[in-house]
Amino acid sequence: MVTAINPVLCGFYPDPSICRADKDFYLVNSSFSYFPGVPIFHSRDLAHWEQIGNILDREEQLPLAGSEISQGIFAPTIRYYNGTYYMITTNMSSGGNFIVTAEKPEGPWSDPYYLGDEAKGIDPSLFFDTDGRCYYTGTRPNPGGVRYNGDWEIWIQELDLEKMKLTGESMAIWKGALKDVIWPEGPHLYKIGEYYYLLHAEGGTGPDHSISVARSKKLFQWFEGCPRNPVFTHRNLGMDYPVINAGHGDLVDDGHGNWYIIMLASRTCKHHSSMGRESFLAKVEWENGWPVINPGTGRLEDSFKLPFSEECRFANEISHHDHLHFYDAKLDDRLIGIQTRNEEQYSLKAREGFLRLYTRKEKIEDKVAPSYLGIRQKDYCFEVHSGMEFLPRGDESAGLVYYQNHDNHMRMEIKNYDNGTFFVVTAHIHGNDNIISMTQINNSGLAEIIMRAERQKAHIYIKTGSVKQLAAGNVDLLHYTTEEAGGFVGCTIGMYASSNGSISNNYADFAWLSYDAM
Numbered sequence: 023m024v025t026a027i028n029p030v031l032c033g034f035y036p037d038p039s040i041c042r043a044d045k046d047f048y049l050v051n052s053s054f055s056y057f058p059g060v061p062i063f064h065s066r067d068l069a070h071w072e073q074i075g076n077i078l079d080r081e082e083q084l085p086l087a088g089s090e091i092s093q094g095i096f097a098p099t100i101r102y103y104n105g106t107y108y109m110i111t112t113n114m115s116s117g118g119n120f121i122v123t124a125e126k127p128e129g130p131w132s133d134p135y136y137l138g139d140e141a142k143g144i145d146p147s148l149f150f151d152t153d154g155r156c157y158y159t160g161t162r163p164n165p166g167g168v169r170y171n172g173d174w175e176i177w178i179q180e181l182d183l184e185k186m187k188l189t190g191e192s193m194a195i196w197k198g199a200l201k202d203v204i205w206p207e208g209p210h211l212y213k214i215g216e217y218y219y220l221l222h223a224e225g226g227t228g229p230d231h232s233i234s235v236a237r238s239k240k241l242f243q244w245f246e247g248c249p250r251n252p253v254f255t256h257r258n259l260g261m262d263y264p265v266i267n268a269g270h271g272d273l274v275d276d277g278h279g280n281w282y283i284i285m286l287a288s289r290t291c292k293h294h295s296s297m298g299r300e301s302f303l304a305k306v307e308w309e310n311g312w313p314v315i316n317p318g319t320g321r322l323e324d325s326f327k328l329p330f331s332e333e334c335r336f337a338n339e340i341s342h343h344d345h346l347h348f349y350d351a352k353l354d355d356r357l358i359g360i361q362t363r364n365e366e367q368y369s370l371k372a373r374e375g376f377l378r379l380y381t382r383k384e385k386i387e388d389k390v391a392p393s394y395l396g397i398r399q400k401d402y403c404f405e406v407h408s409g410m411e412f413l414p415r416g417d418e419s420a421g422l423v424y425y426q427n428h429d430n431h432m433r434m435e436i437k438n439y440d441n442g443t444f445f446v447v448t449a450h451i452h453g454n455d456n457i458i459s460m461t462q463i464n465n466s467g468l469a470e471i472i473m474r475a476e477r478q479k480a481h482i483y484i485k486t487g488s489v490k491q492l493a494a495g496n497v498d499l500l501h502y503t504t505e506e507a508g509g510f511v512g513c514t515i516g517m518y519a520s521s522n523g524s525i526s527n528n529y530a531d532f533a534w535l536s537y538d539a540m
Contacts, residue, residue: 023327023328023329023330024067024069024070024327024328024330024331024332024335025069025325025326025327025328026068026069026303026325026326026327026328027069027324027325028302028303028322028323028324028325029287029289029300029301029302030068030069030071030284030301030302030303031049031051031063031071031300031301031340032297032300032340032342032400032401033297033298033300033398033399033400033512034297034298034299034300034398034399034511034512034513034514035051035061035299035300035301035398036051036052036270036286036298036299036300036301036510036512037051037052037096037097037098037208037270037286037299038050038051038270038272038284038285038286038301039051039097039098039099039100039147039210039272039284040100040272040274040284041100041101041102041107041274042102042274042275042276042277043102043107043127044277045066045277046064046065046066046127047064047065047066047068047274048062048063048064048100048102048107048127049062049063049065049071049100049284049301050062050063050077050098050099050100050109051098051301052095052096052097052098052111052510053076053078053094053095053358054091054092054093054094054095054096054510054511055086055089055090055091055092055093055094055095055115055360055361056091056094056358056359056360056511056514057078057081057084057086057358057359057360057361057362057363057391058076058077058078058079058084058355058358058363059076059077059078059079059083059084059094059095060076060077060078060095060098060109060111061073061075061076061077061355062074062075062076062077062100062127062128063340064127066330067328067330067331067335068276068282068303068328068330069303069328069330070335070339071339071340072339072340073340073355073356074127074128074355075127075128075129075355076355077098077109077122077124077129077131078095078122078131079129079131080133081362081364082133083122083131083133083134084113085113085115085116085117086113086115086116086361086362086391087115087116087361087362087391088115088361088389088390089114089115089361089389090389090427090428090509091360091427091428091509091511092427092508092509092510092511093114093115094113094114094115095111095112095113095114096111096112096114096144096145097111097112097144097145097146097207097208097270098110098111099111099146099147099148099210099272101148101149101150103150103156104150104154105125106123106124106125107123107124107125107126107127108121108122108123108148109121109122109123109124109131110146110147110148110158111146112144112145112146113134114144117134117136118136118137118138118139118141119136119137119141119143119144119146119160120134120135120136120137121134121135121137121148121186122134122135123135135186137158137186137187137188138187140179140187140188140192141158141160141188142160142162142163143160143161143162143163143174143177144160144161144207145160145161145207145208145209146158146159146160147159147160147208147209147210147211148181149210149211149212149213151213151241152213155180156180156181156183157178157179157180157181157211157241158178158179158180158181158188159176159177159178159195159209159210159211159220160176160177160209161174161175161176161177161205161206161207161208161209161222162174162175162177163175165194170202170204171204172203172204172205172226173204174205174206174207175194175196175197175206176194176195176196176197176198176206176209176220176222177192177193177194177195178192178193178195178211178241178242179191179192179193191242193242194244195220195236195238195241195242195243195244195245196209196220196222196236196244196245196247198222198224198234199224199234199236199247199248199251199252200224200225200234200251200252203224203225204224204225204226205223205224205225205226205227206222206223206224206234207222207223207224207227207270208222208223208269208270208271209221209222210222210271210272210273211241212273214308215311216239217237217238217239217311218237218238218239218240218241218245219235219236219237219273219313220235220236220237220238220245221233221234221235221271221272221273221313222234222235222236223269223270223271224252224269225252225255225257225269227267227269227270227286227299227510228267229257229261229266229267230255230257231255231256231257231267231268231269231270231286232252232254232255232257232268232269233252233253233254233255233268233269233270233271233283233285233315234247234248234251234252234253235247235248235251235253235312235313236248236251237311237312248312250312253312253313253314253315254268254269254271254283254285254304254315254316254320255268255269256268256287256321256322259321261290261293262293264289264290265287265288265289265290265302265321265322266287266288266290266295267286267287267288267295267299268285268286268287268302268321268322269285269286269287270285270286270299271283271284271285271315272284272285273306273313276329276330278329280305280329281305281306281307281308281313282303282304282305282306283303283304283305283306283313283315284301284302284303285301285302285304285322286299286300286301286302287299287300287302287322288300288504289402291402291477291478292477292478292500293505294478294500294503294504294505294506295503295504295505295512296399296402296426296478296499296502296503296504296512296513297398297399297400297512297513298504298510298511298512298513299510299512300512302322304316304322304323305317305326342400342401342404342538342539343536343537343538343539344356344397344535344536344537345534345536345537346397346534346535346536347375347533347534348370348375348376348377348532348533348534349374349375350370351370351371352370353368353370353377353395356397356398357395357396357397357516358395358396358397358398358514358516359391359394359395359396360386360390360391360392360394361390361391362391363395366380366382367379367380367382367391367392367393367394367395368380368393368395372529372531373531375533376411376531376532376533377395377517377531377532378529378530378531378532379393379394379395379420379517379518379519379529379530379532380393380519380526380527380528380529381393381418381419381420381519381520381521381526381528381529381530382519382520382521382526383520383521383522383523383524383525383526384520385520385522385523386423386425386428386431386433386518386520387428387429387431387450387453388428389428392518392520393518393519393520394423394425394516394517394518395516395517396423396425396514396515396516396517397514397515397516397535397537398512398513398514399512399513399514399515400537400539401539401540402475402476402477402478403475403476403477403539403540404474404475404537404538404539404540405472405473405474405475405537405538405540406422406472406473406475406515406535406536406537406538407470407471407472407534407535407536408421408422408470408471408517408532408534408535408536409468409469409470409532409533409534410436410468410469410470410471410517410530410531410532410533411467411468411469411530411531411533412436412465412469412519412529412530412531413465413528414436414437414438414443414528415438415526415528416438416521416524416526417437417521417522417523417524418437418438418519418520418521418522418524418526418528419433419435419436419437419446419519419520419522420435420436420517420518420519420520420530421433421434421435421436421445421471421517421518421530422434422435422471422473422515422516422517422518423515423516423518424473424480424499424502424513424515425502425513425514425515425516426501426502426503426504426507426509426511426512426513427507427508427509427511429450429451429452429453429507430450430451430452430501430502430506430507431450431502432447432448432449432450432458432480432497432499432502433446433447433448433450433518434446434447434471434473434482434493435448435518436463436465436469439460441462442462443462443463443464443465444460444461444462444463445460445461445463445469445471445484445491445493446459446460446461447459447460447482447493447494447497449497449501451501458494458497459482459493459494461484461491461493463484463486463491464486464487464489465486466486466487467486467487468486468533469484469485469486470484470485470486470490471483471484471485472484472485472490473515474540475499476540478498478499478500478503479496479497479498479499480494480496480497480499481494481495481496481497482494482495482497515537516535517530517532517535
C-alpha cells in the first residue's frame, strides 16, 4: 500500500485530466498564458508524480502574444487509444479548440489540428467508443441566446480522426443538474457497463464549484441526471474550511476494478488563495449505477491508502523542494515563462553554470513576454533563494519577482540611482507601483536575494558578500491572491531582468534558484 497526500500536485496545477495506458497513469493541467504549456506527469500509483515534459513546448503549437496571464490554455483533456496519445484543449488567445497527438507521452507532440468554428465554446474532451468511433464533447453558450451569465450547455459531435474534423450533427445532451445552472463545463464521457456517463462541473470555478453526473444508454439523446446531484462539492462546508472550490473532475480506473477521480480545489490561508487551483485525488465507488466520491466522508481527504506497491516512487517526483542549477544544456521543465520561453530572453551557453537573462526592454507589468523564468508557489510557508551577478546601467534592473499577474506582483530588484546601487522592493498592485523599501548595497560579485513567506506575510533579505540585510519585513502578500487580483492562475516566483523600455545589451547571470517549504 502507498499513501496519497492531497493535493497530489501542489501549486498552480488546475483543471486536471487523467488517463491510463496499461499500468501507467498520465495527468495534464491548464497552463493559461505560461510557456511551455500543458505540463504532463507520469505515475504508477496515483500518489507519486513525475513531470516528464510539457506537451506544448514549441511556439508554433502555442501562440500567446499579447495575452492576459489568465487567457491562453484552458482545460486540457488527455486520452490514450490504440497506441496514440491525444490531448485536446482550448487556446483562448489564438485558434480556439485544437488537438495534438503523440506516440509517446513525453513527446514529441504534433502541431495543432485546429477544429475551427464548428467547435464552439471551451473545455473540449474526447471519448473513444467500443466500436472505435471518436466523439467530441464540450460546453458552449446557449444557442437560443444567453439569458444570464453562465447560460451554457454541454454538446456532442462525432470526430473524424483521419481528417481531424467534426462530422455529422451536433447535439446538446445536458444542461446541468440544477435549475438555472451556471457554467456547466469540463465535461468528460465514459462507457461503463451499459451506460454512457457524463461527468462535469457546474456552479462556476469558485466557492460554488461542484461535480455532477448524468447517464444515458445512447449518446445522442438527453441524459438522465443522478438523483444525488451534485455528487461532490465543498460549497456546503463554508469559507472557513481549509479547502474550497472543489470540482472539475476526471475519472480513471486502475484496471483491477478500483476507481478514482482527479479534481481541482484550492487551499486557502486567511481566506485567500495564493496558489490558485491544485490537483486533488479521491476514491470512487459505484452504488446503484452511480458514482460515490469518498464514501463515508463526502469531502477531500488529507491522505488515504492506495493499493499499489511502494516501488512506484520516482527519484524526481514532484515535491515541496525545487533546487535549480544551470549546468544542463536545456532548461528545466519546471521553469516557465510568460507567453514564451526562448533564447532571445535567456542563455545557458553564455557562461557555464549560470542562467543568463538579458535586460530586454519588455517589462513584467505589460502584456508582453519579459525576461522572466519562474517556478510555482506550492506552500504558504516557504523560502526562496537566488544567487545573481548583475551590474545595472541606466534604468536596468534584475532580481526576483513574486508574480500573480501583470497588475499584481512584487519585484525584488537590484538597480542604480544617482547615489549608488540599491536593492529595491516594489509592490505593483492594481497596476500601480509602490516602493516598499530601498536598501543601498555594495554590489560586487554574487548577490543573494531571499524571500521568506509565512502565512501571507513575507520577509525579504539581500546578501552581498558576508553582509545579510533585512530589506523589508512583514510584507502583505494578500494583494497577490486570486481573491484580490482576479483571474485563474496561482503565484509563481522567478528570475527577472529588464532595461525597462530602453535599448540594452546587458544581462544578469543567475547561479541558482531554490524553493523550500518550511
